[in-house]
Amino acid sequence: DIVMTQSPDSLPVSLGERATINCKSSQSILYNSNDMNYVAWFQQKPGQPPKLLFYGASFRDSGVPDRFRGSGSGTDFTLTISSLQAEDVAVYYCLQYYGTPWTFGQGTKVEIK
Amino acid sequence: QVQLVESGGGVVQPGRSLRLSCGASGFIFSNFGMHWVRQAPGKGLEWVAVISYDGSSKFYSDSVKGRFTVSRDNSENTLYLQMNNVRAEDTAVYHCTTLMGLGFSYGFPLNAFDVWGQGTMVAVSS
Numbered sequence: 001d002i003v004m005t006q007s008p009d010s011l012p013v014s015l016g017e018r019a020t021i022n023c024k025s026s027q028s029i030l031y032n033s034n035d036m037n038y039v040a041w042f043q044q045k046p047g048q049p050p051k052l053l054f055y056g057a058s059f060r061d062s063g064v065p066d067r068f069r070g071s072g073s074g075t076d077f078t079l080t081i082s083s084l085q086a087e088d089v090a091v092y093y094c095l096q097y098y099g100t101p102w103t104f105g106q107g108t109k110v111e112i113k
Numbered sequence: 114q115v116q117l118v119e120s121g122g123g124v125v126q127p128g129r130s131l132r133l134s135c136g137a138s139g140f141i142f143s144n145f146g147m148h149w150v151r152q153a154p155g156k157g158l159e160w161v162a163v164i165s166y167d168g169s170s171k172f173y174s175d176s177v178k179g180r181f182t183v184s185r186d187n188s189e190n191t192l193y194l195q196m197n198n199v200r201a202e203d204t205a206v207y208h209c210t211t212l213m214g215l216g217f218s219y220g221f222p223l224n225a226f227d228v229w230g231q232g233t234m235v236a237v238s239s
Contacts, residue, residue: 001175040213040225044158049208049210049230049231049232050158051229052213052227055213059225061225091157093157093158095158095212097212097213101172101173101174102160104157104159104160105157
């Protein structure tokens, strides 16, 4: 199984500052035939189901603010929030869908410092 | 509107069975692979199972393989999860989701279509 490891587990950030979350896969999740990285990022707020932010590592889902950015390739991926807003407080998860079983990272809790 | 609604959760004794249902509306259910994702209280997300758009392919996490069965009825726009021999560690909120709608869907779509239900709680306890 592909293991997804996120860092850090908890991330206190001041309002307006940058937040950076990392996700590392135990093997490459770059599909060579289409040059696509099979990783997605989700945001989950308390009491709500997760919300898709990015797929294919960097393809922003509809309605996601452009202060969010997904990047990376191969085994190392990053979710960046350029200027943290109060409504961004949530737990963020990466997901690999390169191979079954699909696997999530353990989550990163972003909070206001 | 686009919606997924789970039902069938509750309290169940260890070793017993439970069947979860997920009704879909507002989109062409039969075009999309469907997943179950669970979340234990205070814990992270765990992918459980997927079924392809036509039901021909099914995959499971190691933790439920051999005990849970995913199925679908496209004529009724409904997804199911049959949970047998449940264990305490199966206690969680179970969400049905298109999970981006990529892979296992008809026509290999390039753009994501991500829909989640609110979830149904399963508590395994004697």
